[in-house]
Each structure stands twice: as structure tokens, then as C-alpha cells.
Amino acid sequence: MKTEIFLENEQLDISVDLSALLTISIDDVRDFSSRQTSFSKTIVLPGTAKNNRIFGHIYDIGQANVYDETKPNFGYNFNASKSAACIIFQDNIQTFRGVLRILQINIVNGRIEYEVSVFGDLFLLNAQLSSKLLQDLDLSEYDHTLSLAGIINSWDNTSGSGYFYPLIDHGNYSADKHSWDYRTFRPAIYVKEYLDKMFGNAGFRYRSVFFNSTRFAKLVIPYNRKTLTRTAAGSTELSNISTPSRLSSSPNDISWATITGSGFTFNTNRNIFTFAGSATTNVDIIVGVNGTWSSGGTHSGQLRLYKNGSLVASQSGTSTSFFSVGSSVSTSVNPGDTLNYQFYADTSFTFSSGQVAVATSVGSTAQIPILIGDPVPMNEMIPKNIRQIDFLVSIVKLFNLYVYEDKFDSRLICITPYVDFFGTDNSESVDWTYKLNRDANIQLKPMSELNAKLYKFQYKSDSDYYNDLYNKRYGQSYGSYIFNSQYEFADQTKSFELIFAPTPLVGYNGEDKVYSTILKQTGTKQAEASSIEEEQIDSVVRILQAKKITDVASWAIKDGATTLTSPTDYGYAGHLDDPDAPTNDLNFGALEELFFVLASGTLSNTQFNLYWSSYMAEITDKDGKLLTASFYLTPADIYNLDLSKYINIDGVLFRLNKISDYNLSTPGECQVELLKVNYTLY
Template sequence: MQGLNYKIYLLEPNGNYAELDTEGLDISTTFSLTDIKDISQKKDTLSKNITFAGTKNNNRVFGNVFNQSRHVDPNIQESLFVNFSVNKPVECLVLENSTPILKGYLKFSNAIIDDGKISYECIITGNIFNFYSLLGDKLLSELDFTEYNHQFDVRHITDSWDSNITISGNTVAMETGKGYLYPFINYGDVSSPYPSDVNKIHINNFRPAIYVKEYLNKIFDQPELSGFTYEVKGNTEFIEDFNRLIIPNDSDVMNQNMAGDTFLMMSNLFTIPVNKASGDLQEQRRYLRFPYRVDYLSSIEGNSTPYPNEDGETGNVFTVVREFKTDGKVSFNYSATLNGNADFRIKLLERSSTTEEFTVVVENLFMSLNNNSQSKYVELIIPQRTFQVGKQFAIRLDFNGSIINLNSNITNLKFETGAVVNYNVKSGDYISPAPVTNIKQKDFVKSLSMLLNLYTYSTLDNPKHIIFQTYNDYYSYCKPENIQSTALDYTKKVDYSSKVTFSSYGELAKKYSFTYKADSDYFNSLYTSKYGEIYGAYAEIDSIGTADEKKIELVFSPTPLVQYNNTRRITPEIYKLESNNFRSTYKSNIRIMYYNGLKDCEGYQIGNMSFNGSTFNFTPEIPIPFEPNHKFTFYPQVGHIKFATGLTDNTYMADLNFGIAAQYYFPADVPQVQAIPNSYDRYYSNQIKELTDLNNVLLETDVLLSEADISNLDMRVPVFINNQYGNAYYKMLEVEYKNRLEPSTVKLQKINL
């Protein structure tokens, strides 16, 4: 079209760029954030198909993709010209008459050769779409929190409550929203059911939780999102509440991974001269001294421990002192000379107690000789397995057969663990806060956005800066006190020669449901079995709605709060309950909670609890400078209810649940709990009220917008229209922009003041 001058640049992270030929180009772009009829759906900027002619320049920029012999090297950062990939979006900038109107990502669709003419079909998407696309199927468990590595003990647990945390080996002042926190949660980890033990807390029930804000920081710090930043916007109260949000540990047993390492080793193991009669079984062993790193996971029994063999010899046996899982290998070098027939084997053996025989876990025949000499490197591969607490293992070298004059030199024997060793945590270990498992990063961000009804957007001047803002704050310009000073007057922009359509919202839902995800820990199961619904769920019924139910369902599960035996501790409980009323740990679904600071309670101790089959034995851990009988009279309170700050202030302020629970498992002031705003009240009620308002109407019309209007487009800003039919303010829902010479179609929602 004459009078139009488009420029489209493809941009690379290193600053290189290429300009595409755009003569005769037809561009139509839709700017939108949400689907008015489906509150669970969010949208983004999206162009219609753009067809580029196969000019010499465009062929070069698109890397001559029709050349079937071409190859894209994924190790090269450049994404244009010879390394252009049809599967990788490229950042782009669109200008109309030198005015930027769109900055997003060009996605390649097709290269077409028709009657000898080449063309390229593409679309341009916004940065929000590409943000989620770049996350792909990456899991939260891929995020690295090792900078928060610290010693797991009472001092570091209590310091995280209100004092300090460890970052990169340095002590840093604790700050809500930053790093990690040890909340008071009953995970059922060696948790006594007896009232006399209610104030004796096994230390492994304190597990490092990670703040929601820290998860977002790590997501945006990933190399795949280079250049992307984020911001959570809102009023002071909302930001304070957001910074309080934590994601607790979700594992059944608190465990830790460490990189594979040499587990056992010794040099110059032994040299054996042997003469034996034919048919005798010969077993010769020399055992390792106290081994490198073995004290992490097992202990050495020593030479006095009976070692089962034919001739009563003794040797070192290792007892597993904490459960760990690994693969690995045992390896060594040897040289031998044999006169006669012999087999030489290496074995990993295991037994459950000293009264049982050792059994072979895995073995390898590494020498079978007849009048021969050898020097060789030998490996015994150990498949991944769990080494259980209390079991004993040993490494043994055996040979048998008709042996005459065996001279064997074994050197540098090593038991090397695999790439990752997973082990149960004990007090004194150095650990890193563990991210939750089995949750995709994009699902985490989307569910967080659904919980708080966050609108996600960016601006043209900083398109890779992602902004999260609640529905209420996003549309704050539309509030009665702000609307006159912020609204844009579109009265003269409306194309009255074209069709103007006033309409209803169409078929709105009969029911809007808001729910967490079901989980099967004891209290969630108890609640659901009794009331037939998920704890904290809510449904809003629209009496005139006709469409199917619209559902907001989170990846998070709810967590009922519980108080036992007048301890005054109101705590989340995440465990299974066995038939004998003993608690057992449980691999839960991801949870989200407020941290409410320290609250006072009955005195309790933190220490090591063990169960010997009939009784629970407790040994307190006393951090310096506390006295031996010290008891904590305050605890770090977390849960779905937001309490006022202060040790003695348990005033209810807000609730992360969507609805009022049919039952609470702590001595709650039910009328007050029912009166506080929950997540539906705070983040969705205004939107649903607008949707179901009988006075609501949609307006669809054509307006004349320039490239400057689109460059400055802010869909938070209301518009005002005044004509012979009256006047009204509207929210901007969608803009379909072609160019400054053609009308743009806009969809508007009337604001009922």
C-alpha cells in the first residue's frame, strides 16, 4: 500500500542485526491480554501471517532454508543467515514510518516455492508468549540454589527466622523474601504421637523452604532467558504479602545430593605369594584403612569384626549409618603370574546383620588363566542401588582353582560413587535448600499468576522486562477516582461510517470454580472425605450464565493448619497417619504459604528423636549460648492464613484459600476467619462482579489509529467516547491494528461507574 514504509529488523543477542525487505508487505497485529469469557486464559500480542517475498536479501537472511543440504549448528550463537533455524524464534523490531510499533519474536512457519517464486510465511509474537516458550518443559528442580549452602543445625535453623542466612559462605542479614527459611511444619519425621512428647521436635521436621520471590529470581537468571527481567508491581500491602510467600520442602525424607566422589580408596594394597593344593578354595583379602569420605554415609567396623569366609579370617566391614543411593564402580590395577588354572573375581557383598551370611550384590570375573602372566585394569560396575541404614557391606577379592605359585600385586583400589549420590540429611551436614520436584517452571509461574490473578505484560520501550500485576492494580486507572485524569478521548477517532456493534458478553459461564489441587496427606484426605470438596475451594454461581463451568485450578495443594494439645502452635501438618496413629513422612504436592514471623507458644526443644520399636527417645541439640535445658517459647509460623506481625498478635488478616473451609483444625475464631478477605475476595471478586453485572456491554468498532498511537498503546488506560448516543468510559480489551491508513478494530468493555 502506497504511503506505508515498514522496516523489520531481526536482532541477535550479540548486537548483530539484519533488515528484511518489506515491499508490498501486509501486517495485521492483534494486541490483547485476556479472554473476557474465560478468566483462566491469558493472551499476548500476535500478528497474522506475514508473507515475505523471496528477494535476494531475504533469502540470505533466512539462510536459504529451501536448500536441503544446509545444516544449523546449535553450538553457534548466531541465529541469522547461514545459521538461521526454522525452529528457533528470532527477536525482531517492527517500525512503521520510523516509529516502533512492535517488538517481539519472529516465528518461522513456511518457506514456499510456487511456480519458481519463493516466499516466507511468518508470524510475530509478543515477549510474554516467548517467555513461556523459552521455559519449555524445564522443571523447578533444575534451578540451582547452592549459593545458599549452609550447615544444617539448630543455630542455622533459628537464625533464618529473624536474624541471618548464609549466602555464598557469608552471613547475611535475614530479609523476608530473600533466600531460605526454616518454617515450623510437622512432616511426621520421627514424630511421637504421645502427648508427653508434644514439645520434643525432631530436627528433621525443620526443612529449608524457599521464598517464591527467590524462585522467580532463579527462573529469570537462567541462560535461556538472557536479557529477560521481571517486576512484581502493586501497592505496599500486596508487595509485603508477596514477599512473605514461601514454597516448603515437598520430599518425604529430607535428603541431599552430592557429586560423585571416591568413596573408598587405598594404594599398594597387597602382594601375595601362594601355594595351594588342587581343588582348595583360596580367598585372600587385604582391606582398606579408614576411608576417604566414607564417614559421611557409613562407618568402619575394624579388623575385629568377624568376616565370613572359609578359613576364619577377619577383615574390614562397613556399616551404613544413613541411607544413601548411588551407582558406582570398584576399580584397580593388578599383575599376576599363574602356573595352573585359576579364576580371579572381585565382589561387592552385603548383609543385614552380623548373624547373617554375606550375599553377593554384584561380581566380576576379571582373570581366568592357564600358565599365563597379565597386567590389567579391572572394573566392577555397581548399578544404582539404595544402601540401607544398618546394613553392612565389604569388597572382596577371591580366586580359586588349581594354583601353583600365584604372585599378585593389587594397587590403587577405589570404590567410586556415581555422578550423583543421594543421602538422608543429618544434623551437622552441609546442605542446600532443595527446590520442589515434578513441577514445570512455566506451570509454577502460571499457577502463581492464577492464584493472585496477575496480569503479565511488557512495554515497547523495555519489551523483555516482564511485569506481573494484579487485576485490580492493572486496571487502577479505571477506578472512579482516577478515570477522568487518565482516560484517552477516542470520540474523534471512531469511524462512524463503519459498523458499530454493542453486544452482551455472549454465553458466560454458569459457574466459576477456584480450587487448589487435591493431595492425599492425612488432613487433606480427612477433609475431602468428610466434605466432598478440596480444602479452600470456592465456586461463584452466575444465575443467568449458560456456558460450561470455567475453572481456575492451581498446581499447588492446600495445607490445613492444626494445633495439638494446647501448645499454641498453629502449624501445617504434611504426613500420613498409620493404623497405630504413628505419623509417617509423605512425598507431597507443591504447597504455598505465608510466613508470619515469630509467634509465642509453649516451650519446646529441637533435637534428635529415635524410635526403637516401643518408645521414642529424644536428645536435645543445644546451640551456643543456650543452657542445656533451654526451650524455645516462640516458633516461625507459616500457613494459608496471614496473621498480623508480632509475637502475641494472632489477628487474622487474609487467607490464601479461595473460600471458607467447612472445618478448621485449630481453635479458630470462625466468624473472624470467615470475615477476612481470601484470595477470591482480594483478587477475583471485582472481575467476576464486572462479568456478571447486568449493565455490562461490549463495544466493537473501527477507530483510526496512527503508528504513534500503537507505539504508545497501554491497555491499562481507559478510553472515553462521547457522541449522539451518549457517553461512556471503556476498558481496552483488544486492538487489531493494520496500519495508519486503515481503520483498526477495537473491542471495548463498558465501565459502570
């Protein structure tokens, strides 16, 4: 048997007694959330002149080189910390393609040996995505200016690229849960947009009918910080109103609780900004305050900005309960100039939150609120500190995907849900009846022996009001599901958790819009509305389905008390594909309680039922069996291996679970794990 190993198209010298054992696997029923790539045990290569040259004489302690990532990873450009493309042939048949990694260099009596391992192409993709964060992706092509038209127009975009502005209740942006301040809208980025960028930046492509499906294209990741902000150039002073702070009906200076940044100083009452710069400077000042009136009826309020005691800007508004007002102004300040805000109202008022940002052309940067007319830098809309590999793995788990290398294209990754991976045509099965060594040990294990009693499918917990309420009432997270295998000989629970948190949907009496809701809340629904206080929060990253919902009762998008427009549709994003007539649900399990009235549709098409139920039924079936035995496989068998085809042994169908210790230098018997197929279609 002629074995050849190529590294970056350079043929390596191998030992006559080379023993290279390869494991091929797409799944492991013992770990139902794992997806694996092919890999080898340690291969020992001799330190010949040729191999030493290919490996850049890395054995030399004093060796050093300048690495150029744009050139092949071998010779003078070899870098052991980077992968190198590897192909293995047996009798001119390609039996492996992937990457090679040097594990160790041994020097004994002047003799050099290289201990290496090879891994499938998925290993390289994993390595690339493991070292990058979502925020490393560049979405600047979608930068835009925040506008009312832009928000509304995004509702028609469900293409899977770009962004979508969903109506999500973040708290404090609606007094009646019917009309909404425009500040509740934040850009959500499509999941497919993230994946396309991730694969492209890693140097890979993917082939997936599922990723190009209409349903998958509608998945979005909403902005997950409590207020929509951007980084402002220059020194910024960022302050929050002390809470609660009650003001009488006469004008009062606003007192700020916390102050950060540089460029300004403050008096002891923390209500006057004194410019500490050394030259006249232009500043952009953005402010917003929220709160409630202390008495019923319609009341008005006015926010006033004073510079050196003189009024330079004001913003007014009226409301019946919740009140929000904000303004943006540009002015110049000289060294020693003072700025302060006053609030006037016709009755007493209690602040619930507030923020002021003063951006100048000097000093450090800070976050300031994004208002209509301001730029929206899309790279800043990406959730922070989430590894790209964790994002992809959660998508794989959510939809029970098989991820595997294309046989002929080293940069093409195939992605298919388990429910679509295996064929249903028995005639396409591969007959291995005569490859089984019946004289060797054959193990046949009932599947129940391999599994725990309970399998828990769940989203990551978060502390927002409705998630916390659901968890307290039912002892499990919103949207989770527990599968009971009925196995009586174990009591442990196996589970996996996504990086995403669930997002409860909430509706209100007399209201025909349903909202994903992410907020904190104190008070009770039985009390007067004024006793319920809402708080905007940062949240765990979410995943939702976007859709434009039409023909709802006219409602208003507002700027404080000013109505900007009155649409009859809205941009919805939630775990149901349609809150009025759902056909599928991103939750793993049906809910114990809905926080809105369901008009029609079905709640049974959950992620578990659609993508996991047949898999779990297969591996926990009382008649299920895992066959482990010795099979004689040739290089042609490995080359022609199609993991989506059934293996036929004595007329019984099996799914291939794993091939262990296939010898790349001297093919012969190797251990194979096969999972009995009880039903080709559940």
C-alpha cells in the same frame, strides 16, 4: 504509509502488497485465566537476495550451518528453531516489537517466499520458561551445613531470598505435638528467589511493585519429599524396615524389607550386609528407626551396629510413647566384612519405619538422609519435574496478575495485579468517540452471555490425611472457592487449578503452636494415642507464607530422645499470614472447618476477595456489556496505547479487551473489543 520490518537490526525487503494483521490483547473475558501477548497473522515476505541472506539461505535443502547462540540470529548464524528480534515501524513510528518466527518456505517456479509470524516479547519468555524445569535453576550459592543454629537463624529471614526452615508436621517426629525431632525441619525456598532466577536465566528482567511487596517476599515453597535426603557419592544400599516388625526386650537383628544399590550382598534373612568390594574401603553409615512401645510408661531403646560380630557404634534414647533413634558412623570395610544392626529395648517395640544408607567410594549414587552436620545441597531441595512456565502461570492465576511487555525495553516485563492495573481517575481516559465507525456493524453483548454459571478456583488435590478428610466432609478441596454468576441459561462450570496443593493447618488442645500438616494417618482421635499411626509421604508441591512466631510456650527440638534446645518461638509457614491473628489467606475461599482454634484476626481476606472478586463482578455484572465495533486507529494510536487507561466513548468508560487485525502496512479500520466499566472502584 511507509512500513519497515527489521530482523536483528537488519531491514527486510517487503512486498508492495504486504498485508500484516496484528492482534493486541492483555486479557480475554471469555477465558478468565488467560493472559496474552500481541501476535500477527501470517506475513509473506519475498525471497529477495537480501532476505535470503538475512535468513541464511534456509530455502536451500542442502544448507547447514554452525549456530552460535551468543551471536545475532540472522545471516550465516540464522536458526529457524530460535526466535529473532523483530521491530516494525510505520512512518518511523514503532508499532510493534517482539520476535519473528518462520512458519514455511514456498518455492514456486523458482520464486521464493517466506511465510512468517511475529509475536510480542512475552512469547520469547514463554518459550524460554516452557523448555526449562525448576530444577534447572542453580541455587548452590545457598548450600550450607545442616545445624541447629542454621534452622533457628533462618526464622529471621523473610527477605524473599534464600531459604527458611519451617516447622511442618510431616508425621512421626513428635509424640506429644509439642516438642519435635529436628528431622521435621526441611529448607523451604522463597518464591521470589525462584522468579528472580527464572527471569534472569531467560535473559529478562521484571518490574513489579507487587513482587517487591512485603507479603509476596514471605512466600515459600517447602521441600516436598517425605524425608530430607541428598545424593551420596559412591555405592549406597538403601533399605526400609518391614512393617510391622515386633521385637522382644532382648537384642534382635533388624530385618530390612527392601534393598537397592550395589556393593553389598545380603543373607536370606536380609539382616546382614556383606561387603562385595575388592579392596578396603571407607564407608559412611547412616541409620534411623521409628516406632512405638507396646506398653505405657517410660522405656529405653538402643541401636547397635556390629561389624563382623563386634560392636562398633551404638545410640540410646528414652521416651513414653513414640520413639525415634538414629546414628551416623564412619568405618572401613574389607572384602567379605559384614555389617548388621541390632535393636535392644526394655519392652517389646513395633517399628513404623526405618532406613539405613551405606555410602562407599565406589559404584553408583543414591539418596541418603541428611542429618545434623551433613551438607545440604540446595539444588537438590528444589521440587522435581515442574516446568518453570507452569510455576509462573500458577503465580499469575493465584494473584490475578497482568503480565505485559514494557514499551521501550524488550527485556523488561511488567507485572501488576488486576486490582492495581487500571486507574481510578476518569480524567486520564483516552477519547475514542470519533474513531468509532458508526456506519459499520456494532455488536453489544450482555456479559452474562459470555460466561458459565459457576467459576471454580481451586488448588491441586493431594492425598494427605487432612486434605483427604476435608474433601470427604465438604465435597471440595481445602481452600477452594466457587463463584456463582447467577446466570440462568448455562449449567457448566469454568475452573482453573494451580500446580500447588493446599496445606491444612492443625492445632492441638493445650498447644499454642499451629502447624502446616502433610502426612498420612490411620486410626481415630477417639482411640488411645498408640492406635494412631502416622506416615511420612511425598507430596504435591505447596506454597505457604513464612513468619517467625514469638512468645510461645517453651518447647524442645530433639535428636531422638535428646533435647538439643528449648526455644520460645518457631518458624511458621502456612496459608494464613499469622495463625494467631491472620490478616490474609492464600486460600481462595474461607474454610468450612478449621483444624485449630483461631484466637483472633479475620478470615475474609482470601485470594478471591483480594484479587479476583472485582474482576468477576465486572465480567458477570448484569449491566456489563462487551462492545465489538470497527475503529480507525493510526500508528500513533498503537504506539501510545496504554492498556491500563480507560477508553472513553460518548462519555462511557470501557476497558480495552482486544484489538484484532490492525493492518501494519495500510492502517485503517480494525475490530476492537471493549468491556464496559460499571465501577472504577469496587
